Amino acid sequence: MKRKTAYLGMFLALALICSYVESLIPFYFGIPGVKLGLTNIVVVVMLYEIGAKEAFCISMLRILLAGFLFGNPFSILYSLSGGLLSFFVMLALKHTKKFQIVTISVMGGIFHNIGQLCAASVVVENYNLFYYAPMLLIAGFITGFLIGILAVEMTARLKGLLHK
Template identity: 35%
Template sequence: MAKRVTLYGIFTALAVIFGYIESLFSLSFIAPGIKLGLANAVCLILLLSGDVKGAFFVNTARIFLSALLFSSPFALLFSFTAGTVSLLAAFMISRLKSVTAVGFSIAGAAAHNLTQVFVAVCVLGRGVWYYLPFLLAAAIVCGGTVGALSLIIFKKIKTNLK
């Protein structure tokens, strides 16, 4: 139990740090709000290890800590909703035997972007829908990159996750 708690603490800290680092390097020249999603690699590694509860715990802790440290309650609304839906989508797709980590990472990224646009429409109005094609294209590239990176890291550390 102590090893699990320590692992979750380390993974949460890594996710917060990765999220902060990626906030320093904007991809907004593609479309506003696009991020690589490096913080999600930590949760994907936990999903790959079969630790679904851990992935949800780390994801939730990361979102709340990041909002507390780096953003606002308004941003928390977007992050928590999209983060939860994206991890749920990645988890459900990961159950399919024919889908790789890259595939379920892309599914999670697409679900994240779709959810954020939906929340933005609810808050700001329908004019936000035009971002969706750009965000979904970014989900393929960024989600694929994060999925591949997560798989490489998982293969190197999987024996330490048990």
């Protein structure tokens, strides 16, 4: 692919915008930490259309930058643990070549929440947080599903543009 640097910069900007938009949407379900996970669209699309290494870099950079811009050191820690776990689960599932994008996005959503829950329990040293696990994971399932559908539509439309 030509002009790779420019594309990666564009994807990072896109991921940051998604983070920003998400920080503006009040999205409370009575359970803390439930989010849409809009940036996961960018990660999933990149995983399929660009490559794992690039998707990983953009995902990590996005978490750090968004943390400094719209969050605090703690939000970086939670995003990082969720982001890492979800990325590697999605990568592993993609490698099996047995699953559709939507399925991978759903699993990514669920494991993002598992990662965050683990980080939160360790930080506050209270394992009763897992009381909320079923609710959080179902939320991850639903948002992952929606994000997956969007990612499918995006990859279908971006194919022509990205591989010129």
